[in-house]
Amino acid sequence: xxxxxxxxxxxxxxxxxxxxxxxxxxxxxxxxxxxxxxxxxxxxxxxxxxxxxxxxxxxxxxxxxxxxxxxxxxxxxxxxxxxxxxxxxxxxxxxxxxxxxxxxxxxxxxxxxxxxxxxxxxxxxxxxxxxxxxxxxxxxxxxxxxxxxxxxxxxxxxxxxxxxxxxxxxxxxxxxxxxxxxxxxxxxxxxxxxxxxxxxxxxxxxxxxxxxxxxxxxxxxxxxxxxxxxxxxxxxxxxxxxxxxxxxxxxxxxxxxxxxxxxxxxxxxxxxxxxxxxxxxxxxxxxxxxxxxxxxxxxxxxxxxxxxxxxxxxxxxxxxxxxxxxxxxxxxxxxxx
Numbered sequence: 251x252x253x254x255x256x257x258x259x260x261x262x263x264x265x266x267x268x269x270x271x272x273x274x275x276x277x278x279x280x281x282x283x284x285x286x287x288x289x290x291x292x293x294x295x296x297x298x299x300x301x302x303x304x305x306x307x308x309x310x311x312x313x314x315x316x317x318x319x320x321x322x323x324x325x326x327x328x329x330x331x332x333x334x335x336x337x338x339x340x341x342x343x344x345x346x347x348x349x350x351x352x353x354x355x356x357x358x359x360x361x362x363x364x365x366x367x368x369x370x371x372x373x374x375x376x377x378x379x380x381x382x383x384x385x386x387x388x389x390x391x392x393x394x395x396x397x398x399x400x401x402x403x404x405x406x407x408x409x410x411x412x413x414x415x416x417x418x419x420x421x422x423x424x425x426x427x428x429x430x431x432x433x434x435x436x437x438x439x440x441x442x443x444x445x446x447x448x449x450x451x452x453x454x455x456x457x458x459x460x461x462x463x464x465x466x467x468x469x470x471x472x473x474x475x476x477x478x479x480x481x482x483x484x485x486x487x488x489x490x491x492x493x494x495x496x497x498x499x500x501x502x503x504x505x506x507x508x509x510x511x512x513x514x515x516x517x518x519x520x521x522x523x524x525x526x527x528x529x530x531x532x533x534x535x536x537x538x539x540x541x542x543x544x545x546x547x548x549x550x551x552x553x554x555x556x557x558x559x560x561x562x563x564x565x566x567x568x569x570x571x572x573x574x575x576x577x578x579x580x581x582x583x584x585x586x587x
Contacts, residue, residue: 277426279373346372470522
């Protein structure tokens with residue numbers, strides 16, 4: 251494996267890890283508006299992700315940093331071409347983070363209601379926008395021979411990209427509801443489990459339609475005629491196992507298999523892209539690949555050494571934090587947020 255391939259794999263792993271971990275944060279944030287019956291229950295839901303959400307976002311920051319360092323041409327084209335959606339995405343993340351800290355700082359129903367809505371929109375917009383971004387990216391965008399992207403509104407907003415945004419949002423919602431079943435107890439846990447069952451029946455058909463649209467609007471099935479269908483088949487199995495354990499009340503297994511389904515869905519996009527990192531809808535000769543978008547070999551070598559050195563510490567810290575805060579959140583305890 252060359253260093254170019256290794257860093258593409260690392261970027262893919264970072265995004266997959268981000269969606270697996272931050273995906274349930276988004277799902278919990280969305281559920282605060284329609285599952286919680288009162289302010290106490292909303293506080294319980296927010297506290298389920300309180301110790302984790304900021305560390306989970308590190309995966310996204312690291313992925314962006316890895317693209318910047320390893321594939322500067324990819325970074326320049328994507329971040330300039332998707333400037334407005336990414337600004338909205340970042341503002342939504344910032345608003346959600348601020349709301350976690352601010353909602354409990356004033357004894358006012360109007361104050362809390364405002365920040366609760368910020369949590370909701372700060373949780374639903376990021377997965378939707380990322381879904382649109384990755385879907386349009388794999389469908390192809392108008393990139394010229396100078397690696398400049400000149401896209402209009404209907405290049406970003408297509409049937410496939412919008413449905414991709416809806417799909418990722420629904421997958422995160424289901425993931426978040428199953429996380430709530432692991433982190434709460436009593437009535438909230440039971441309601442989260444019942445809602446997860448209903449959402450499953452919406453999410454899986456949405457995902458199936460997304461696969462059909464991907465076959466129509468993209469070339470990933472032609473690019474990887476064996477691997478992509480195989481991965482999609484595994485995704486289907488994961489969600490069937492998720493449903494089986496969900497109906498059996500085995501919340502840990504349901505969460506695991508649902509999370510793997512989400513992770514493999516994102517992984518399939520990267521598999522279909524490889525060795526490309528951005529597809530040109532103008533001419534395939536203008537595609538950005540792991541070769542023409544990459545840094546020099548010396549830079550990749552130095553970054554590889556640094557990554558191998560630091561990665562165990564980052565993973566160790568995150569595993570430790572999940573272990574420390576493994577206890578379920580009860581409405582009878584003092585709420586942090």
